[in-house]
Ligand code: GDP
Ligand code: MN
């Protein structure tokens with residue numbers, strides 16, 4: 001078995017209003033069942049989800065958090081504005097981003113990289129919808145049934161280093177459910193439900209890169225995970241079933257407030 005992945009060449013710097021589907025279709029010969037991984041950064045840029053730091057007026061709360069976390073109060077204000085729930089305030093902001101399918105991540109996924117100095121990039125407003133619109137547009141241009149995964153780079157609990165994750169999907173199953181099938185010895189699998197969209201996002205991220213490569217789109221070919229409809233929401237635990245999130249909610253924040261007690265904290269996403 002094998003799969004193939006390649007970057008789409010010569011994508012320009014993305015501006016508000018750019019048509020990503022068109023830009024991709026002009027630069028890649030897409031096939032049915034291709035999976036298109038697109039860095040959320042350019043989806044956000046195309047949707048005009050950019051703020052100028054100088055125009056943000058921080059509240060007292062943002063100023064206080066920024067002081068404790070040694071960050072920019074205007075940046076903190078943007079994070080608070082983009083958050084539906086704050087899971088951890090210090091030493092870094094771990095939040096559930098706004099929106100029905102909001103990703104749980106550091107700083108609400110707001111990025112200060114790959115954008116002009118003094119600006120920040122928010123996550124797309126609704127990454128599932130972004131993925132869906134791009135997929136539909138690709139179909140209207142090429143007549144090909146592709147899947148779209150909007151990716152972001154996220155830190156992880158328990159492990160150092162960041163990886164690509166899926167934050168919005170369209171035209172692909174979020175998971176490959178092994179439950180009910182049998183293992184090598186005939187035992188029925190009861191738990192395995194493989195988060196294939198995250199695995200594919202991570203694989204794509206190997207080619208996307210984090211810095212100045214300028215390769216925000218990767219095509220993955222060789223899988224047959226196409227599904228007419230599915231969003232990322234299904235793999236977000238409902239709050240009531242999310243053990244870690246509940247534990248954080250009841251955890252005394254002051255335990256974390258002294259920076260020197262925290263040797264390793266993910267400084268952010270990429
Ligand atoms: P994120 O993971 O979605 O936050 O995106 P990153 O900032 O890590 O960027 C992923 C890839 O997209 C890197 O190769 C960047 O150089 C590239 N990238 C970011 N913005 C643009 C853009 O506007 N145009 C092009 N061509 N590449 C971009
Ligand atoms: Mn990245």
Ligand code: MN
Nearest residue numbers: 111152153270
């Ligand atoms: Mn990012």
